Amino acid sequence: xxxxxxxxxxxxxxxxxxxxxxxxxxxxxxxxxxxxxxxxxxxxxxxxxxxxxxxxxxxxxxxxxxxxxxxxxxxxxxxxxxxxxxxxxxxxxxxxxxxxxxxxxxxxxxxxxxxxxxxxxxxxxxxxxxxxxxxxxxxxxxxxxxxxxxxxxxxxxxxxxxxxxxxxxxxxxxxxxxxxxxxxxxxxxxxxxxxxxxxxxxxxxxxxxxxxxxxxxxxxxxxxxxxxxxxxxxxxxxxxxxxxxxxxxxxxxxxxxxxxxxxxxxxxxxxxxxxxxxxxxxxxxxxxxxx
Numbered sequence: 449x450x451x452x453x454x455x456x457x458x459x460x461x462x463x464x465x466x467x468x469x470x471x472x473x474x475x476x477x478x479x480x481x482x483x484x485x486x487x488x489x490x491x492x493x494x495x496x497x498x499x500x501x502x503x504x505x506x507x508x509x510x511x512x513x514x515x516x517x518x519x520x521x522x523x524x525x526x527x528x529x530x531x532x533x534x535x536x537x538x539x540x541x542x543x544x545x546x547x548x549x550x551x552x553x554x555x556x557x558x559x560x561x562x563x564x565x566x567x568x569x570x571x572x573x574x575x576x577x578x579x580x581x582x583x584x585x586x587x588x589x590x591x592x593x594x595x596x597x598x599x600x601x602x603x604x605x606x607x608x609x610x611x612x613x614x615x616x617x618x619x620x621x622x623x624x625x626x627x628x629x630x631x632x633x634x635x636x637x638x639x640x641x642x643x644x645x646x647x648x649x650x651x652x653x654x655x656x657x658x659x660x661x662x663x664x665x666x667x668x669x670x671x672x673x674x675x676x677x678x679x680x681x682x683x684x685x686x687x688x689x690x691x692x693x694x695x696x697x698x699x700x701x702x703x704x705x706x707x708x709x710x711x712x713x714x715x716x717x718x719x720x721x722x723x724x725x726x727x728x729x730x731x732x733x734x735x736x737x738x739x
Contacts, residue, residue, distance in 0.1 A: 452481055452539040455549040458667055460487065460535045463528050470536075473500045475522045480548065481539040482517040486510050489532035496522040546583045550608055553577075555584040556640045562669050562731050563588060565704060569577070569635030569666075574624070574658070575642030579605035582617055590636065591616040597623050628654040628660040636669070637662055640662040641727075643672040644685040651687050662734045670694060674708060674726035681725070682713070685726070705731040 459465075473496050476482050484491070486508050493514060495503045505526065506513045516539065517523055528534075532645055540548045547554045559581050568589040573582040576594035578601045585592050594617055596602055602619050625647045630637075637658045643651050658668055673691045675681035681688035695706045707729050712722040 456538040484514040487533040571636040574639040590614040595622040596653040631659040635666040638669040640671040648687045689728040702733040
């Protein structure tokens with residue numbers, strides 16, 4: 449449990465202010481651990497099964513503190529002494545911290561999958577949005593340049609950076625359609641679910657810039673929607689890769705991962721089902737030229 453981070457702390461409760469909902473069967477959502485801290489008095493606590501049957505009961509005091517309550521474990525406060533003072537905290541894993549605390553989208557799954565290959569250094573997040581990936585990369589020790597065209601998204605990210613006292617995330621408002629150039633060099637450049645929102649003539653020059661700006665042994669990560677016969681691209685996406693097109697652009701690189709699997713967009717169809725789309729997913733490492 450030493451890797452868990454507290455993302456929310458409720459006010460101190462007394463016997464009169466403990467919400468009634470906590471005295472009934474309830475649980476935390478997936479990815480959330482709960483921790484009660486007893487400052488004074490006694491609290492009787494029960495773990496329950498799905499049907500609400502008591503599985504075990506415990507008496508907690510300042511000397512006998514409650515353990516972490518696992519995600520989705522059913523429980524309730526049975527009773528307390530009149531002089532109880534306690535406080536509830538919510539914890540999550542580091543990768544979920546900003547998602548939980550600031551209601552950001554979760555870190556992209558392909559960023560998490562790429563993490564074991566990365567050694568830190570200087571990263572560029574192309575199309576960072578409100579910073580879900582930039583913040584995670586910062587946690588992993590990267591110095592991060594975070595670019596986006598949307599001023600409001602960058603403002604939200606800056607507010608988080610200021611609130612958390614984060615160092616070494618540098619924001620820049622960039623319209624890549626107007627100028628896809630990249631100055632400087634990076635150990636990791638990521639562009640997840642961004643390229644399909646760019647104008648088609650922008651994408652290949654941008655990828656060429658990403659490649660040129662990547663240090664030897666550095667990595668590029670790209671995730672982008674595709675246009676395929678079985679799942680045509682959404683009509684409002686200016687760009688989409690054809691079959692094999694993205695991997696061909698990385699000839700000569702060490703392609704660590706490449707697939708064109710079916711994924712889901714956040715948008716839904718008329719029946720309320722999430723729309724499916726093929727996505728080109730590539731993690732590639734720049735290697736030394738043989739010349």
